[in-house]
Amino acid sequence: MGKYIIKKFILLIITLIITSFVIFLIFELVPGDPVMDKLGTRATPEAVAALREKWGLNQPFLLRYFKFLLGIFTLDFGTSYTYGISVASLLKEKIIINLCMSLMALAIVILISFPLGVYTAKHTGGLSDKIISPLNQAAMSIPSFVLGLLITFLFGIVLRWFRPGGYVSYKTDFFGFLYYLIFPSFALAIPKIAMCIRLLKGNILEEASKDYSITAYARGNNTTGLLYRHVLKNAVMPTVTFIGMIAADMICSGIVIEQVFSVPGLGQILINSISTRDFPVVEAEVLMIALFIMVISFITDVIHVIIDPRVRI
């Protein structure tokens, strides 16, 4: 077990290095020159050369990549071309916002979809199933940003549970910050909740019709005993994998959702920095997103090993 986790962890580091190289290479190849972007077309060759020197762009590619790679492990991503301050200080708060929002949305997905999935599977064909299933279908087909608008309207304007656009920084009031993020998190989570419920319910029903479940019945189990002792452990595994996958989607949908809720997250600065060719910022952001996804999939792998003895190698 410990060995497996260490192996996966080493794999995570290797993936991170490869990803960082790909990211760095892509922004090397992207058309457009940040120096010309900053100085404009009428800049003197001396000024251009000076800025190149300052940003270190005249160093060879591999040397610059190596510096970038070192920067990942020391969390030093250089200086933003546009703002002139260090990328780390520029992105720190925004990354925390997005991270909190995504994690909160994931937590909401897990906390709601697991009990509901189990419940609907247990009462298949019952009244609750007849109510939840169509609701599920609807929730699945509505995009997050539309839900965001609905939530803003309902909870922000009609019920006044929060002030739309009234983002609170975590530095001033941490709980106020979390409270504000609950609403966008729900907008992110609802479609995924619906998908998870459906997946979990399907898997539970499938596992419950397998031979080992019938054997368990033949030993005198009732439905509840069968569900919790036998079926659930087998049935959650695809859902765990799925939750790992939606974590990636959370970050990307989050970029849109934060616009709807006027949360100063990664989205705005990502778009700005791409259009101004502020490569240190873009690279750091993309890398952070990639890292988040990798860590989540690392966690789901570990959960798999814990649940399923067959994965252990």
Place this chain on the structure above:
Amino acid sequence: MLTVKDLKIEFFDHELPEVAVKDVDFTIENGEILGIVGESGSGKSMTAMAIAGLLNRKDMTKSGVIDFDGTDILNSPRCKIREIQGKDIGFVFQDPLNSMNPVLKVGPQVEEAMRIRKKALNMSKEDMKKRALEIMKSVGLDDTERIYQAYPHQISGGQRQRAMIAAALVLKPKLLICDEPTTALDVTVQKKIIDVLKELNQKTGTSILFISHDLSVIKALCDKVVVMKDGLVVEEGSVRDIFENPSKEYTKQLIF
């Protein structure tokens, strides 16, 4: 001990109702081994499932009588059948890999019938483990302590099937139903499992309902045979009668 009379099972999961089993009659006395033989689709597994009280689908009807020691299995409520399942009737399925839960260790699965009735039996964890190891030894498993702690994928097919038999026998049931328990195993293991069942029957007097499509297995093990085809009983009688002078054409075909 077990009387099956006019058993009829019908499915309604397609447009036309489908009769899986019809007019099935037989009895099993204490200590008897009855074999049901027939090709796939002949309704033998359905009959076994019905006797074990495992047919609960809503899109089917069951009629007739299955009387197990005075309990009407077909019409009793689920909670009453649950008391019998695992305690008085043990069930062993065809494929030992699929019929074991892959994420649970073997030991707890062998113990489960006891664990479900922990309060009624008044057994401690140690008692249950002791009993599990004992029954595992009695079905011919060596190295029981290791197998108890192993996951199903870590032991061999023969060991798995022995463990499943142990799990079915853990509460000393009066009737053991085996639904093609040797089909998924190779011939040498098959023979050993048959020996285990035979020995069990001789030592404890447990009745066995043994289902197979393999006549040689039936011949080696059973006292009586029921031959089924297309949901109907073609012929029934003692093993010697059926094998020495089969009266029906279908039985002859099966034998030769």
